[in-house]
Amino acid sequence: MPELLELTPEGLYCRAGDFHVDPWRPVPRAVVTHGHADHARSGMGVVHAANAGLGLLRWRLGESQPLEGHAYGESFALGDARVSLHPAGHVLGSAQVRIELDGEVWVVSGDYKRDEDPTCAAFEVVPCDVFITEATFGLPVYRWRPRPRRLGLAAAHLPRDRCQARARDARQHRRAGARAARRGYRRCRAENRTRRRELTAPHARLRRPL
């Protein structure tokens, strides 16, 4: 049986359904996992996406981009394939793409997270035969702090002067955060270098089993 998805210059392509997932270049039919710029690009014939993410996609891709929304879990036909979108827990409207053909199921995760997040639907485990996963920060040197329980979502309802004060605070926090991130990144690179040296050293497996 041929592979359900293959890599083409435009991105991941499903021949049975004649569509791409998060294509890099304009194609007639795209299934887009979410509205971030490295996944959603303009110029597609039509973009299929989760209903919850249509607002973000409209804002990013412009009024002229045809969009077709789907509820999470709703199964729809593209060519010979059945496709459905399932919550990925990454941002509002983010979706994993489930593709089924002749009883075989493949899932493309898109960006996802399994932490609790009040801004979007929680990640859903989708049983499948083949799972294609994003792993942007997959190296074990990346460690994340637990997410704070309360997020500052109420800022829009504050008087203007308090909003400005909060925006100022947020800018200062971001600058401090960026400095800390740069420090963390340098530390990660150093750890990676050490780890690479250990792994490529003669008899590395004997000295430090993986």
Ligand SMILES: [Zn+2]
């Ligand atoms: Zn993303």
